[in-house]
Amino acid sequence: MRFRHPDGTPVHLAYCSNVHQAEDLEGVIGQLSRYAEPVRERLGVDRLGIGLWLARPAVSELAADADALARLKAELTARGLETVTLNAFPYEGFHREVVKKDVYLPDWADEARLAYTLDCARVLAALLPDDARRGSVSTLPLGWRTPWPRERSDAARRALDRLAIGLAGLEAWTGRPVRVGFEPEPGCVVETTEQAVREFGGLDHEHLGICLDACHLAVQFEEPDEALGRLAEGGLPVVKLQASCAVEAPDPADPDARTALRELAERRFLHQTRTATHGSVKGVDDLPEALAGALPDDTGPWRVHFHAPLHTDPEPPLRTTAGQLTTVLDGLLGGPTAVCDHIEVETYTWSVLPRPPADLAEGIAAELAWARDRLTALGLKEDH
Template sequence: MRLLHPDGTTVHLGYCSNVHQAEDLAGVVSQLATYAEPVRRRLDVGRLGVGLWLARPVVSELVADERQLTRLRRELSARGLETVTLNAFPYAGFHREVVKQDVYLPDWADEARLTYTLDCARVLAALLPEDAERGSVSTLPLGWREPWPVERADTARRALDRLAAGLAAIEADTGRRIRVGFEPEPGCVVETTAQAARHLGGLDPERLGVCLDACHLAVGFEEPAAALRRLADAGLPVVKLQAACAVEATDPADPAARAALRRLAEPRFLHQTRTPRDTTAHGARDPAGAPDDGAVLGTDDLGEALDGGLPAGPAPWRVHFHAPLHADPEPPLRTTAGHLTDVLAGLLGGPAAHCDHIEVETYTWSVLPVPPTDLPGGIAAELAWARDRLTALGLKEDHPE
C-alpha cells in the first residue's frame, strides 16, 4: 500500500515475506500466489507492497539470469504487488528447525555478507517500480556481540566503506538509488540506538543508515522520541521501519504470566529478554551501551530468563518475540503496540516524513503456541492496523488509477 504524507512524501507500507518458507525462486513465486495476492484482496487494495526475503541461492539465480529476474518482476506486477525493500538480514536457512544465533552469519567481517548485500541491491534496482524514489535493503547490525575483537571490527568497518562505494556504482549503472539500513538488535554488536551512533556514525548518509525495528527498540526499553533524536544527532537516517511488537509481562513473577511465557520459549528463534535494571539481580547480562548505560539487564533467550537468568519482578520483562500487531497474546501478557504507535508518530506524525518505507515483520506466526489457520487473514489484519495508525496521523491512502 502507498500512503501520502502531508508533506507530499509517498510512504510505502508492506509486509515482509520472511514469514514464508522458500529458498528457491519457484518457492518465492508460489508465495506470491498463495499468500501475498490473497492478502491484497483481503485488504481490497489495487497495489500491495511486499518486502521480499530472498535467500542467498535465490539472489544468486536472479543475478546470474536476467530472464528469471524478469519473470519475478512480471509475477509481482500481474498480482498487483510491488517491492521497494528487501530484507537481507537472514542469509539462508531461516526456517530450519533451529535457527537461533546462526541468523547472524555470515556477519559484516565476512566477505560473503558484503557480496550478498550488493547482489540484493542489484536485484532490487531491477524490481523497483518506475515511480519509486528509491529502494531499501535491511541487514544485520554488524554481527553477534561476541567474539568481536578489534580486528573483526576493523574489517567490518572497511566493508561498510566498500558497501557505500558499491551502492554508488549500482546507482550510476541503473539510475536507481538503493539505501542499506543496519538493524539494531538485542545481543548484537549494535544493540541500541546509542550503539548505532557509536559504531555507525560517520557513514555515508545518502546510502547507509538504520533499519529501526520497533520490537527491538521496545525490548531495550528505549523511549521512541529520545531514540529518534539520538539517531538524528548521529546523522543516521531511518532508511526503513520494521513495524513490529514485542511481548511484555508486566509482572513476571505471576504464575499465569510465567506459564504463558513458557509457551513462547520455542526452539527455532532466539527470544532475547530484557528488564529494567534491578541492582539486586544476579546472573543477568548488563548490555554495554544501553540507552542509559546499565539501564537494562538481559538474557540471550527466553528460556534462560525463565530459568533464573532475570529477576522475576517487580519490573516488567520484554521479549524479542514478534507478536501480531493487531492481536493480544495469551493473558496476562500484552504487546508493545503502544510503543510502536509512538514510533510511528515520531517518524511520521510531524510536518515532515522521516521514513518512507514501513515493513510489517511478524515472522513468528508458525511458532505461536496456536499457529494461525488463516495466515493471509492475519497478515491483512496487521497491515490494516498499521494503515489505520498512519491515517490517524494525517496520511492518506494513495490508490492507483
C-alpha cells in the same frame, strides 16, 4: 500499499515475506500466489507492497539470470504487488528447525555478507517500480556481540566502506538509488540507537543508515522520542521502519504470566529477554534462560524479542508493545515532514505461536489493516 504524507512524500507500507518458507526462486514465486495476492484481495486494494526476503540461493539465481529477474518482476506486477524493500538480514536457512544465533551468520566481517548484500541491492534496483524514488535493504548490525575482536571489527568497517562505494556505483549505473539500513538488535554488536550513532555515525549517509525495528527498540527499553532524537542528532537516516511488537510480561513473577511465557519459549528462534530497573537494562540471550532464573522477576516487566502480531494480544496476562510502536510511527510520520518512507510489517513468528492461525493470509491482512489505520490517523492519505 502507498500513502501520501501531508508534506507530499510517498510512504510505502509492505509486509515482509520472511514469514514464508521459500529459499529458491520457484518458492518465492509460489508464495506470491499462495499468500501475497490473497492478502491484497482481503485488504481490497489494487496494489500491495511486499518486502521480499530472498535467501542466498534465490538472489544468486536472480543476479545471474536476467530472464529470471524479469519473470519475478512480471509475477509481481500480474498479482498487483510491488517491492521497494528487501530484508537481507537472514542469509539462508531461516526456517530450519533450529535457527537461533545462526541468523547472524555470515556477519559483516565475512566477505560473503558484503557480496550477498550488494547482490540484493542489484536485484532490488531492477525490481523497483518505475515511479519509486528509491529502494531499501535491511541487514544485521554487524554481527553477534561475541566473539567480536578488533580484527573482525576492522574487517567489518572495511566492508561497509566497500558497500557504500558499491551502492554509489549501482546508482550511477542504473539511476536507481538503494540504501542499506543496519538494524540494531538485542545481543548484537549494535543493540541500541546510542551504539548505532557511535558505530555508524561516520558512514556515507547518502547510502547507509538505520533500519529501526520497533520490537528491538522496545526490548531494549529505549524511549521512542529519545531514540529518534538521538539518530537525528547523529545524522543517521531511518532508511526503513520494521513495524513490530515485542511481548511484555508486566509481572513476570505471576504464575499465569510464566505459564504463558513458557508457551513462547520455542526452539527455532532466539528470544532475547530484558528487564529494566533503576535506569539499567539487564538481559539474557534467550527466554528459557530467563525462565530458569537468570533474569530477576521482581524488578519490573520483562520484554521478550518475540515478534507478536500487531493487531491482537497474546495470552493474558501478557501484552504487546503496540503502544510504543504507535509512538514510533507518530515520531516518524506525525510531524510536518516524513522522517521515514518505507514501513515493513515483520511478524515472522506466526508458525511458532502457541496457536498458529488457520489462515495466515487473513492474519497478515489484519496486521496491515492495523498499520493502515495508524497511518491514516496521522494524516496520511492512502494513495490509490
